[in-house]
Amino acid sequence: MLKHKRITLFCGHYGSGKTNIAVNYALYLKKQGEEVEIADMDIVNPYFRTKDSEKELTGAGVRLISPRFANSNVDLPALPQELYGLFEFKDKCAVLDIGGDDRGAYALGRFTPFILEENNYNNFFVANFYRPLTRTAEQALEVMREIETAGRVPFTGIVNNSNLGEETTAADVEKTYSLADELSSLTGLPVYMTCVKDSLAGEVSGENIFPLKLQAKYYL
Amino acid sequence: MAEKVLMKGNEAIAEAAIRAGCLHYFGYPITPQTELAAYMAKRMPKIEGGVFLQAESEIAAINMVYGVASTGKRVMTSSSSPGVSLKQEGISYIAGADLPALIVNVQRGGPGLGGIQPSQSDYFQAVKGGGHGDYHLIVLTPASVQEMADLTGLAFELADKYRMPAMLLADGTMGQMMEPVELPETAPKLIDKPWAVTGTQMKREHNIVNSLYLVPEKLEKTNIERYERYKLVEENEVRYESFMMDDAEICVAAFGIAARVSRNAVVEARKQGIKVGMIRPITIWPFPKKAFAEAADRVSTFISVELSMGQMIEDIRLATACRKPVELCCRVGGMIPSPDEVLESIKKAAGGNK
Structure with a gap:
């Protein structure tokens, strides 16, 4: 199975699927027997939130920390004080859903000293090579560097979440393996896992396939 | 890529x-x-x-x-x-x-x-x-x-x-x-x-x-x-999409996100035997006046599905010279009507015919 660290961060280009993956990964860690807390640190896009999955998370026993005004239509970019608890109490796993791009990663900065000092973390760059500004390994690398500069936590791995939404086929996912490998050799970082929607999990070849239950709201 | x-x-x-x-x-x-x-x-x-x-x-x-x-x-x-x-x-x-x-x-x-x-x-x-x-x-x-x-x-x-x-x-x-x-x-x-x-x-x-x-x-x-x-x-430059309108007795009118929701409701209503179609304006100025005027010759009721308190409904009434009733099905304030809510409006209009 996938080896995890106490703290897991998901960063990436906006719309790359961070929130969805963070929710699924938190539920996965819980199933592995860990105590898990998940934190919504996205102060950039108030439209899609970890809080949309609140029922499922709390039902599974995963504690959700989200901004007080999340989903209340108040566009207020403030982070909750409970976030400090994630770094204070080291007996639980923490999954952090970071906002998109470098702008989103700035919010991470004030916790960076705690993360680096404890040094028991994974910081994953989530890449969807079907997104317009990360269509090549070089473009993805550029976004990675911008995020690293803003958040100041070095990346430790790559999560390939390449998809075309509901239309995605197994071949669409497999076509992006070469790009993920290219990004891996450019950065020297491993491809930690490849995410696919759960209905495709049996069809996609390759190692470390992580099935995703889609959480995002659909409006038909 | x-x-x-x-x-x-x-x-x-x-x-x-x-x-x-x-x-x-x-x-x-x-x-x-x-x-x-x-x-x-x-x-x-x-x-x-x-x-x-x-x-x-x-x-x-x-x-x-x-x-x-x-x-x-x-x-x-x-x-x-x-x-x-x-x-x-x-x-x-x-x-x-x-x-x-x-x-x-x-x-x-x-x-x-x-x-x-x-x-x-x-x-x-x-x-x-x-x-x-x-x-x-x-x-x-x-x-x-x-x-x-x-x-x-x-x-x-x-x-x-x-x-x-x-x-x-x-x-x-x-x-x-x-x-x-x-x-x-x-x-x-x-x-x-x-x-x-x-x-x-x-x-x-x-x-x-x-x-x-x-x-x-x-x-x-x-x-x-x-x-x-x-x-x-x-x-x-009038542009619109006509959906299942050939034999329609009820005409749903909707654009943008409301049209996506309405399309599902129309398909479901057809399954239930209700003759309903949809006109989706793509240009709202110029408004597809002719399409609505022609539809008014054939349908008994229009339903305007909107994410507003009823705005396009006025253009439908103007285009049809109020010859047929135009009902409103709407949610506002950031809410979106569900396909079921639209379906209910269609059923209500169909029931009124009999």
Whole structure:
């Protein structure tokens, strides 16, 4: 199975699927027997939130920390004080859903000293090579560097979440393996896992396939 | 890489605009359209001659659009409802100076600051003249991320052709929704603009861009001439989609996100044996008057499905001269009607027939 660290961060280009993956990964860690807390640190896009999955998370026993005004239509970019608890109490796993791009990663900065000092973390760059500004390994690398500069936590791995939404086929996912490998050799970082929607999990070849239950709201 | 890309509606507009030859973007961030400006901020500096400028306000942005439009270059701004209200003065000036430009409104709930969730309650503002004076915008309403891209290109073409501002009227769902898109690969169709203020090179008379006419006879003449052009737009540029209307006895009318929801309801109602169809206006100015007038000969009831308290419903009543009842099915404030709610309205209308 996938080896995890106490703290897991998901960063990436906006719309790359961070929130969805963070929710699924938190539920996965819980199933592995860990105590898990998940934190919504996205102060950039108030439209899609970890809080949309609140029922499922709390039902599974995963504690959700989200901004007080999340989903209340108040566009207020403030982070909750409970976030400090994630770094204070080291007996639980923490999954952090970071906002998109470098702008989103700035919010991470004030916790960076705690993360680096404890040094028991994974910081994953989530890449969807079907997104317009990360269509090549070089473009993805550029976004990675911008995020690293803003958040100041070095990346430790790559999560390939390449998809075309509901239309995605197994071949669409497999076509992006070469790009993920290219990004891996450019950065020297491993491809930690490849995410696919759960209905495709049996069809996609390759190692470390992580099935995703889609959480995002659909409006038909 | 694959030909299709997975884009948010906001991004699709931005990329389609760039591909349509729009190298000038002026705007100010506001949810739920901020990705459009963010995309422009990333892409424009990498394009030769590309300009992205975050203005100090929406009012400044629309006046920068006015400036560039007078040079004949393709130019745009984007915002969401409260920001578009701020732009109305500038839009009136651009219309009064007969300039092409694109204004994007990714609508959110109102009035006032309202909310950040989707809405269609700026319909009146878009089609009835949001600013002062007699004028129209060509108003296009996308119902998919693909249409966000396609109608952006079309908006620029029509604006150029008729020398008038065009508006893409979307909503928060359309802006935030992600779908695979195929983007145009062909070069944009650009036309000559002999009226543009580009320097005379001492070879021609000065071109003047202006909306001030102190002599009333002259001002009347410009208004009348402008309305002759509007007549051409109404004759030639109406766009709509007709869905299951051939034998329909009930006609659902909806655009944008409301049309996506309604389509499912229509399909479900057909399964239950109700003869219902849908007219989806793609242009809401010019409004597909003829399509509704013809439908009124055949159907017993119209149902206008809107994310507003009932705005398009007035245009349906005008187009049909109130010959048939027009019911309203709506949610507002950022809420979206569910297919079941629309289905209930259809059933109610069908029950009333028997």
